[in-house]
Amino acid sequence: MNNFNNHINPFEVNSGSNRFLNLNILASVLVLVLLITVVIVKTGVIGFIGFLGLIFAIALIYIVFKYPKTGIILLIILGFFVTGIARYIPAPWGLSIDGLLVLIYLALFFKGFANKIPWHKAKSPLTLVVSIWMGYILLQIANPEAQSIEAWFYAMRGVALYQWLSIPLLFVLFNKSKDLDTFFIVWGILSIIGTLKGFQQFHFGVDPFEQRWLDQGGAETHILFGKLRVFSFFSDAGQFGASQAHAGVVFGILALFKKGNLKLKSFFAFVAMAGFFGMLISGTRGAIAVPALGGIMFLILKKNIKILILGGVFLIGVYIFFAHTTIGQGNAEIRRMRTAFDPNEASLQVRLENQKKLKGYLASRPMGGGVGATGNWGQRFTPHTFLANTATDSWYVMVWSDTGIIGLTYYLLMLFFILGTGAYHVMYKLKDDWLKVQISALVCGMAGIMMASYGNGVFGQMPTGILMYVSMVFMFISPQLDQKLQKNTI
Incomplete structure (x- = not known):
């Protein structure tokens, strides 16, 4: 009734x-x-x-406050588009990353009055090592060589702040196997969109807003011998090429070992092919380091002598193709990639010469010249200095110049500790086959990006930065995920 x-x-x-x-x-x-x-x-x-x-901002605040996890997805999406949108609507869009991170923390703070927030999940060696790095970057304010607090503020965000703020949030909010699956789907879709935009530039040319960006100085590095280096909606061609190669490696591994779901396997395969195509049309030589080292890392993780030998033969074949043949020389993309294997290439010699100059300058400056002393921030805030007028090109050379040998040593140890932890979990701890494949893909992708960052400043830029932070967290929590999966199968 x-x-x-x-x-x-x-x-x-x-x-x-x-x-x-x-x-x-x-x-x-x-x-x-x-x-x-x-x-x-x-x-x-x-x-x-x-x-x-x-209205959009109000709706965004409401959604993030009600469902803080959506803020993580928005952070990944924003990482892909934050640079490109500035070509259409000039504004300091980079600060939107800061704003979104603060908004997520505020949402958790107010949620904490009604529900207990599991901050204990962020207690991890990963959180510790990135906090030490952030502490060192804060100490750089007192570096006697530093000449601009404004340069420090802008530069330290990509070097340390985003990483330090993102990782605890990911431990607390984005920590389930389902979240890892969502991460791959969102990343794959955004990567495909990036390649489609790149193909539009490659085949049809740039639009008026992108042409304006080229005319304002972008053409110096993106029009070589009359040919466009494709940059899609990324900060530059180097970031586009490395990011797409990153997707090619990660999704290639996922596609190879995915079983039982043809649609998902096909999706992974399509993302991988689109990624490698994007890498090729970017005209970025350094991007080839991503599949090269990512492939070597994959062979190590497999712990299979036969596969290791076959993979080694394949990699030697790729090296011979680029370094000792002229096959495909008529193709501009292959021709440019081939120059990466030439030890006498002119731009490489210029880089090595700059590094010699920096070595002499930094010999008496163990803490470097101050965060933001080099690159665009140096040119903007301290254009009269030696470091501002010496190209670093490499992410690691930039870290070395800004933070000195002390900073570079710690930074490299931190990265290898993170990578080594992920590799150790894959090789000796994880039992679930699919989780092992997923974490293997992330470890190989990180290894490739670490290698590519020697040639270009890709590691701390978006979207690679946020993809790295998510990857790091899943590498560290993978044993807990594996235990839950094992319990569910009993």
């Missing part, structure tokens, strides 16, 4: 346009329409766009 009394007659419920018969809803819609009209009349299209942006 209760069920009958609680039954709702669908013919007595307003739906569709009939909902507007409710005066409260009708009044709200009319007020909104009137407000939009006034905004357009008073401020024009720009004001209307700003109004929509305000």
